[in-house]
Amino acid sequence: MELVLVLGIVAMLAGVVLVNVPAFRSSRILDEGGRRFATGLRMARADAANRGRRIRLAFDPDTYDPLVLWEPEPLTAPGEFVLFTACGWQRFLKVEGVWVERCDFTGDSMYRALVDAGVAGELAQESDLATITFEPNGSSDSVVVLLVAAEAPDGPRARIALNGVTGIVDWNVLTLEELDVLEMAMEAP
Numbered sequence: 001m002e003l004v005l006v007l008g009i010v011a012m013l014a015g016v017v018l019v020n021v022p023a024f025r026s027s028r029i030l031d032e033g034g035r036r037f038a039t040g041l042r043m044a045r046a047d048a049a050n051r052g053r054r055i056r057l058a059f060d061p062d063t064y065d066p067l068v069l070w071e072p073e074p075l076t077a078p079g080e081f082v083l084f085t086a087c088g089w090q091r092f093l094k095v096e097g098v099w100v101e102r103c104d105f106t107g108d109s110m111y112r113a114l115v116d117a118g119v120a121g122e123l124a125q126e127s128d129l130a131t132i133t134f135e136p137n138g139s140s141d142s143v144v145v146l147l148v149a150a151e152a153p154d155g156p157r158a159r160i161a162l163n164g165v166t167g168i169v170d171w172n173v174l175t176l177e178e179l180d181v182l183e184m185a186m187e188a189p
Contacts, residue, residue, distance in 0.1 A: 027156065030149040030173055033098030034158030037147060038171045040092035041132075041162050044068070047089070048134035056081050057093070059129040064100045066093040097150045101157065103129040107142030107164055132162070140164040146179075 041057075048055040054071040058081075068090050069081040084090075134140040142164035146157045157179055160171040174182065
């Protein structure tokens with residue numbers, strides 16, 4: 001009986017130690033960040049379609065925090081994006097301890113060649129992260145976003161891929177080696 005009690009206490013202590021291991025904690029944070037960011041992309045697409053307005057995700061050039069912008073007057077002021085202060089889903093795009101490392105276009109977009117006026121145009125010129133535009137017809141730019149945990153900057157990455165034509169958002173957590181192999185495979189003809 002004493003042996004079972006000792007084994008139970010050892011198992012509980014091992015569980016407490018495992019939960020507090022930094023790599024395990026950063027992996028959990030990164031997993032949550034990937035899920036939430038993917039949800040935010042889906043909600044941006046739905047909101048653009050429901051409102052009949054273009055919505056854009058830009059990134060602050062200093063902090064890389066995602067900013068939600070929208071085109072409030074597409075007929076009288078086309079291409080002018082302003083901060084979308086009534087956005088109820090912006091909280092999904094930011095997770096404490098996770099930041100956006102990269103955001104790259106992976107497909108065509110008819111609006112990317114245009115130079116937009118206003119806040120979005122200024123942010124796009126200052127930031128090296130792609131600005132994602134969601135159209136009222138349900139399409140968007142096709143992008144790949146990489147998230148990294150602040151506790152493990154040399155650790156795994158959450159990779160979120162948005163197909164702008166279908167709206168499918170796919171995400172997974174990859175090690176740096178897996179990410180390199182995937183990027184080489186995508187670059188090969």
